[in-house]
Amino acid sequence: AQTVTQSQPEMSVQEAETVTLSCTYDTSESDYYLFWYKQPPSRQMILVIRQEAYKQQNATENRFSVNFQKAAKSFSLKISDSQLGDAAMYFCAYRRGIQGAQKLVFGQGTRLTINP
Amino acid sequence: NAGVTQTPKFQVLKTGQSMTLQCAQDMNHEYMSWYRQDPGMGLRLIHYSVGAGITDQGEVPNGYNVSRSTTEDFPLRLLSAAPSQTSVYFCASSRLAGHNEQFFGPGTRLTVL
Numbered sequence: 179a180q181t182v183t184q185s186q187p188e189m190s191v192q193e194a195e196t197v198t199l200s201c202t203y204d205t206s207e208s209d210y211y212l213f214w215y216k217q218p219p220s221r222q223m224i225l226v227i228r229q230e231a232y233k234q235q236n237a238t239e240n241r242f243s244v245n246f247q248k249a250a251k252s253f254s255l256k257i258s259d260s261q262l263g264d265a266a267m268y269f270c271a272y273r274r275g276i277q278g279a280q281k282l283v284f285g286q287g288t289r290l291t292i293n294p
Numbered sequence: 295n296a297g298v299t300q301t302p303k304f305q306v307l308k309t310g311q312s313m314t315l316q317c318a319q320d321m322n323h324e325y326m327s328w329y330r331q332d333p334g335m336g337l338r339l340i341h342y343s344v345g346a347g348i349t350d351q352g353e354v355p356n357g358y359n360v361s362r363s364t365t366e367d368f369p370l371r372l373l374s375a376a377p378s379q380t381s382v383y384f385c386a387s388s389r390l391a392g393h394n395e396q397f398f399g400p401g402t403r404l405t406v407l
Contacts, residue, residue, distance in 0.1 A: 187334070223337075223384060223398035269336055280325045280344075280388055281352065282396065284336035 180205045182272050184285035191260045192293050198245075199255045199288050201270030209275030212246065212253045213282070217267040226268070229253065231275065257290075265292045296320050300385050300399035307375045307406045315370040315402050317385030323397075324390045326368040330354065330381040331401075337384060343368055344390060375406045 181204045191197035203212070214226040229237045229246050236244050241261075245254045257264055270285040301316045319326065327342035329352075339352030343362040357379060359371040368387075372379060385399040 182336075184336075221382065221401045221403075223386075225395055228395070271337075277391065280327070280390065280394065280396065281339055281342065282329075282337070282386075284329075284338070286334055286336045 180207075180210075180272050180274070180283050182270055182283050182285040184270055184288050186288045187286070188289045188291070190291040190293055191257075193260055193262060195260055196256060196258045197260055197290065199257075199268050199270075199290065201253045201255070201285055203251050203253065203270070203272050203283075203285075205251070205272065207274060211273045211275060212244075213271040213273070214242070214244070214253075214255045215269045215271060215284075216264075217269065217287075218263075218265070223269075227255065260292050262292050262294065265290060298385055298387050298397050298399035300383075300402050302402060303400065304403050305405070307372075307404065309376060309406060311375050312371070312373050313375065315372075315383055315385075315404070317368045317370065317399060318366050319368075319385075319387040319397070320366065321387065321397065322365060323387035324365070325394070325396075326362065326385065326387045327352070327396075328358070328360065328368070328370045329384045329386065330379075331384060332381050340370065340383075372404075375404075377406045380404060380406045 210231045212229045216224045241258045271282045298319045328340040329337040341360040343349045383402045386396045388394045388396040
């Protein structure tokens with residue numbers, strides 16, 4: 179079974195600085211997707227970024243980027259120029275790459291605080 | 295286009311009571327699922343469905359029932375609530391093909407006393 183581990187229960191960063199959230203996963207499959215979700219105090223789950231395992235290039239979405247290390251099974255999220263609105267729980271998630279395999283496996287989450 | 299909707303937003307039950315959490319989506323998604331979120335454990339899959347009339351168990355199915363009579367609706371039933379079912383429940387939906395990003399509802403906070 180696949181597992182996802184986020185070893186940092188809490189992180190904090192000064193506004194405008196850069197922060198990196200860690201995620202490792204375990205799988206025997208070669209085709210899969212990895213995601214970072216943001217959950218603000220409103221509780222809504224918001225997709226931040228997605229990475230396909232077959233792509234060597236790291237995904238980027240504006241101030242959010244990932245460092246995908248397939249051999250090390252590591253998938254970290256970097257937030258640049260942190261803003262107060264980035265404060266939230268962040269979840270790393272894994273999904274098999276087989277068409278129709280939609281089940282998401284989540285990590286435990288990291289609570290990110292932004293200090294003004 | 296309302297996306298994924300869930301009702302109620304909050305609910306308090308007594309041990310042994312039954313209730314149904316409602317989930318509906320208007321995006322014609324084949325796949326729908328229920329997750330529960332507990333502190334320090336992330337989201338865990340309860341049940342899922344790949345189409346009307348088809349359901350299957352996820353990681354933590356005990357104590358929950360589901361059915362899928364239409365593409366739009368995927369209710370989650372607690373037949374006899376227990377304090378261990380105190381949690382936040384999320385419904386999600388997606389297409390089965392293509393990029394198939396999962397869209398989440400706003401969640402239901404359930405407390406069982």
